[in-house]
Amino acid sequence: MHFMSSQEYTTAQEHAAQIDSIRTQYEELAELAGSLAHEIKNPLSVIHMNIDLLSEDLAEIDSPISRRSVDRVDIVRQQCERMEGLLRDFLRYARLRDIDLVPGSLNEQIETVLRAYQAQADAADIDIEKYLDPDLPAIMLHSDSLQAALMNLVKNALEAMEEGGQIWARTYPTRTGVALDLIDTGSGVDDNTVLHMFEPFYSTKEGGSGLGLPTARKIIEAHGGRISVQSEIGRGTKFVLEFPTPKRLG
Template sequence: MSDMTNTSSDNSTLNDTEQELRARYLEIAELAGGLAHEIRNPLSTISLNLGVLREELDGADDPRDQRMVKRLAAIQTECDRLEDFLNDFLQFARVMELNFQAVDVSEFVSELIEFIKPELSQQSIEISPHLGTNLPAVQIDEALFRRGLLNLTRNAQQAMPDGGVLEFQTYLADDQVVLEIIDTGKGIPENVREKIFDPFFSTKTGGSGLGLPTVCKIIEAHQGEIQCASEIDKGTRFRITLPVLPKSD
């Protein structure tokens, strides 16, 4: 009886802690959203005025005016980059409130493949699906999970600029549903691979460094895990594990 009481008390403490952490997280996310909004407003004004100035100088023959056009274009590029960063940051900060649904991962991935197939075929990337059948359902927020998988797919595309193979695998292992996304791209160096899930770390010029960290947060919000294995000039494998949805009595 005493042990049962202690367990209940421990669970209550954990629930209280989880609620407190959730409340703090939501507060931070709200502050982040407000900050991004305050930055976006003047940024939009700057971009608008840059467009007006470029239109006024459009077709100018004077060398000085032509130099000004190039400088304005460079400023516009930086404004666009900052806008992209704000969007990435908001996605990273707001991964918390989920709308869970019971989903068959193989069916979900099959629909995703149909969506991305036309674009990948133009890049000479072959999709190779190996999707398990009759897998137990998992709980996911479809829109958020899809965003995460599309992010991984874009990374694979960038790793195979001359074409290759993108493989999707789903199967059951140790009472967990596993999804693997494997490309035949250029691979990730070990010193980079150790940091790819760190916020703001990027090897891409102008990259926000929030793409893969956001994917990691999405998977963790689903009580799952994501791992990466890679070999130079051979490819990269992302392995996602998700807990099986308990069967109702």
């Protein structure tokens, strides 16, 4: 058995103190960023409202100048809407802290999300196949946030398939809990995108906030779980979500 020397103990204490200091600074920065986003949101809403009013006024004036002005006002409105969406996604990301978890069914969560997107899938000629283990053990979950994470993943899968395709959802027990595979036959992404896709503000989509997947990962990690991804251009993408199962619920 190894006992720490006084020097090793002091070093460990200093290291722990540094970690606590970094964590405190991060929390303060996150709180400041959230407050700043709120402060930006309010005047932006006022700008958006007045842009709409200005557009209505210009529409009543029939002249070449007013028509050009309407086009420019539309550009400003579109950018306002983009900024409002970005702020909305950021605040959702920044607010996610500890969540209250209760026993629940992962199968029911993915079933609810897939039902919500069934009409969109049908319209796009996309088949949704479900292979959900009926004996899947319960997990500790927060329904609203977990469904939000799953909706982001399913939405991404649908958007990756322009001319039909398939989505597979499969649940199964693992050695330490349960897992969910979400597989699509979409366009896939390259290795560099896989490497960075969970980083905040990284996006390959036109007008995307780059916060959807980071928020999904943050939600899954708040459930004690983890998410991984494999993808190949031209073949599709596979997300694997793993959640622990407390022994008392197994």
